[in-house]
Amino acid sequence: AQKVTQAQTEISVVEKEDVTLDCVYETRDTTYYLFWYKQPPSGELVFLIRRNSFDEQNEISGRYSWNFQKSTSSFNFTITASQVVDSAVYFCALRVWNSGYALNFGKGTSLLVTP
Amino acid sequence: SAVISQKPSRDICQRGTSLTIQCQVDSQVTMMFWYRQQPGQSLTLIATANQGSEATYESGFVIDKFPISRPNLTFSTLTVSNMSPEDSSIYLCSVVGAENTEAFFGQGTRLTVV
Numbered sequence: 001a002q003k004v005t006q007a008q009t010e011i012s013v014v015e016k017e018d019v020t021l022d023c024v025y026e027t028r029d030t031t032y033y034l035f036w037y038k039q040p041p042s043g044e045l046v047f048l049i050r051r052n053s054f055d056e057q058n059e060i061s062g063r064y065s066w067n068f069q070k071s072t073s074s075f076n077f078t079i080t081a082s083q084v085v086d087s088a089v090y091f092c093a094l095r096v097w098n099s100g101y102a103l104n105f106g107k108g109t110s111l112l113v114t115p
Numbered sequence: 116s117a118v119i120s121q122k123p124s125r126d127i128c129q130r131g132t133s134l135t136i137q138c139q140v141d142s143q144v145t146m147m148f149w150y151r152q153q154p155g156q157s158l159t160l161i162a163t164a165n166q167g168s169e170a171t172y173e174s175g176f177v178i179d180k181f182p183i184s185r186p187n188l189t190f191s192t193l194t195v196s197n198m199s200p201e202d203s204s205i206y207l208c209s210v211v212g213a214e215n216t217e218a219f220f221g222q223g224t225r226l227t228v229v
Contacts, residue, residue: 033216043205045158045220047116052216091157095218101146101211103218105157 002027004094006106013082013113021077021109023092031097034075040088082113117210121221128198128228135194136224138208143188146211153204164191198228
């Protein structure tokens with residue numbers, strides 16, 4: 001069975017602080033994809049990143065960076081110099097290659113960035 | 116990326132009635148899914164909408180309650196039948212991109228049952 005755990009339910013930071021959102025996953029499969037999505041108050045899900053299990057390179061996109069470590073089954077997401085517009089719920093998700101294309105989502109982390 | 120339009124964006128419905136949610140994609144896609152997000156919760160997969168055949172439902176979801184249609188490769192509907200307040204949720208349509216990797220989501224339908 002596959003499982004995604006986001007232990008942080010809510011995080012509150014002041015603007016310009018760095019913040020890391022944790023994601024731990026469980027799967028016995030060797031081929032899988034990991035995702036992060038952002039859900040602002042308007043409700044839509046915005047795709048942020050996809051990582052496959054064979055690519056452990058960390059990625060940086062502007063103020064966003066992701067740290068994928070297979071040894072600890074973690075795929076953490078860091079926002080540098082946070083801004084108020086970063087306030088949203090962030091979901092980590094897992095898709096296993098041989099289990100179709102549907103996603104297993106974590107419970108989400110609600111991030112509040114205050115001025 | 117695929118552009119997904121969902122209608123309606125929100126609705127308030129009386130218990131015992133049914134609501135049909137539409138999902139339109141701007142390109143042909145193989146895989147379409149329907150998810151439910153109950154208040155303050157994560158997303159749960161309801162079913163996979165299969166073109167030309169019955170939808171494939173996840174455990175806990177049945178066709179009588181959530182009938183799904185998929186008449187072609189760009190359109191699907193989800194009906195929430197005989198609604199109760201427990202059905203109050205955001206319902207999201209999702210498609211897998213052309214490279215069968217990313218999943219893209221519609222803006223969701225925020226349903227309140229009173």
